[in-house]
Amino acid sequence: MRQEVWLPPWLEQHRHRAWIGDVLLAAAQVVLVLKLQQPVVTGATVALAVFAAAAVLLRRRVPERILMVATGVAVLTMITETVAAGLFITLGVLTFSAAAYSPRRRPWRQAALVWGAIVITGSVMDFGSWWGPDQFGLFAWIFGGAGAGDSARMRRAYISEVTERARQAEQTREQEARRRVMDERLRIARELHDVVAHHIAVISVHAGAAGHALRDRPEEVWPVLDHIRGAADTVLDEIKSVISVLRDPNESDPTEPAPGLERLDDLLDGLRTTGFQVRRQEHGERRPLPAMVDLAAYRIVQEALTNAHRYGDGSALLDVTYRPGELEIQVTNRIVWPRPRRSGSGFGLLGMRERAAAAHGQVTAGPIPGGGFRVHAVLPALQGSLT
Structure with missing residues (x-):
């Protein structure tokens, strides 16, 4: 079964630009390995230059594995005395990549393993000439690469977290706005039902009374019609007071108090x-x-x-x-x-x-x-x- 390769979200979005940058960095590694070996460039040096370029191209895909392989190659060249100075620069780049792109955050362990393998091999091969001022530069390069990679990783994680929180906050605001709209619709529907149901019931009763009055006592129909008209005017006024706020968002709050038990x-x-x-x-x-x-x-x-x-x-x-x-x-x-x-x-x-x-x-x-x-x-x- 093929294992899925983890990539940072930002890298997934800018895969093509990252690939172009890797190609340019690989070309620079080839130049460095060959340049630092002048005036004598052997076939082994060319092979190491090609390996350095390949390692740079694979550093985002399998960062930890390619770092371990490159460390093993560097140790092997030290044992066989075919080491290329440019390969140590490649190790610093790969340490940065392992700290920045690895699914697990352990930059100092990775840097310690790389530097420890190099130091132990160099001490075993030639202890007297190995320990010198140059080793402090190698230490700074390896651990500096790990620190820079970890900082880049943390910065991307921070930006990703801020972006996600902003997205969630926007989503929460939209949900809250929809909820408030639904609550307002329910409140208006409830107000309209309370107002309309009561007054329409009054109008219905008066209309029935008017029907009886027209058949039996026509002279009594006018007060009934006045009650119907009054109830209709009342329900229209109350409906207007309920939904008038929907007509103009800049309208001020109504001055008439809401109905209470005093009414x-x-x-x-x-x-x-x-x-x-x-x-x-x-x-x-x-x-x-x-x-x-x-x-x-x-x-x-x-x-x-x-x-x-x-x-x-x-x-x-x-x-x-x-x-x-x-x-x-x-x-x-x-x-x-x-x-x-x-x-x-x-x-x-x-x-x-x-x-x-x-x-x-x-x-x-x-x-x-x-x-x-x-x-x-x-x-x-x-x-x-x-x-």
């Missing part, structure tokens, strides 16, 4: 004009609520009463209880059987639960014994409880 009287009065009777009870001391809780409480009451109006017997009980640290809302009504054929979409109950969850509260809804239906919500009621 319950208007909500109940609008329902009573349709003949729907709501009995309201309050327990505990009324106090200011966090804006998110106040809005969620109003919308939950609005949706629960709208459902009670649509599916109930024409009456409901609204119970609002202020307790230390929480607000409890309960809407109870009797269900008319058989229920209307047109069933709801289910988004009303889902919207109530989502609003409660956004305010760190909860909503439960379902039938109760005796043929009734109850919506029960518990929301935190302390200022700062949502931070």
Whole structure:
């Protein structure tokens, strides 16, 4: 099985330019090996020059192996006394390459093995003449190549890490932007459902009353039509307030406060004009609520009463209880059987639960014994409880 060759990512992207540089460096190695052997150039010197060129061309593909082979060739030439001085320059280049391109980071071990093999062989062959000032130059060349290669490796790794983090950060920003868009779409959809469902239900009831009035008491149709027109104007105004921010991104924040429990009287009065009777009870001391809780409480009451109006017997009980640290809302009504054929979409109950969850509260809804239906919500009621 052929073993896959590891290459740095930057080298994969610039393979052709790297190959041209290797060819030029190989040619320079040939010139150095031959030049340093003048005035006598033998066949062995030419063979070593060709080997140095081949080693440079293979240094990126198999950096550690070619370094070990070149070290073995240098040791062999020292034993046979055919050593070429230019070959030691090649060893420094190959040490740099092994430190820079090897899959494993161990530059000082590689440099120590190369220098140790050369020093041991030189000491064994001619200890007296081997140790001299020139050996400090060989040491600096071998270990300097390893240090430079390791620095180049670390720099590429740093650039690669910074690039990857930038890419991930950009991807995270895009995902966060998409998530916020989805959250905003869900919020707008929930607002529209709450507003439209309530007022359209009122309009539907008034339209039915107008139909009966036209057949039996035509003179009473005008107040009913006024209620329909008023409900239609109200729903249009509320829809405009919900989606107006989408029309102009530079538009300032709306000055009208979001609806809260202080508008319950208007909500109940609008329902009573349709003949729907709501009995309201309050327990505990009324106090200011966090804006998110106040809005969620109003919308939950609005949706629960709208459902009670649509599916109930024409009456409901609204119970609002202020307790230390929480607000409890309960809407109870009797269900008319058989229920209307047109069933709801289910988004009303889902919207109530989502609003409660956004305010760190909860909503439960379902039938109760005796043929009734109850919506029960518990929301935190302390200022700062949502931070």
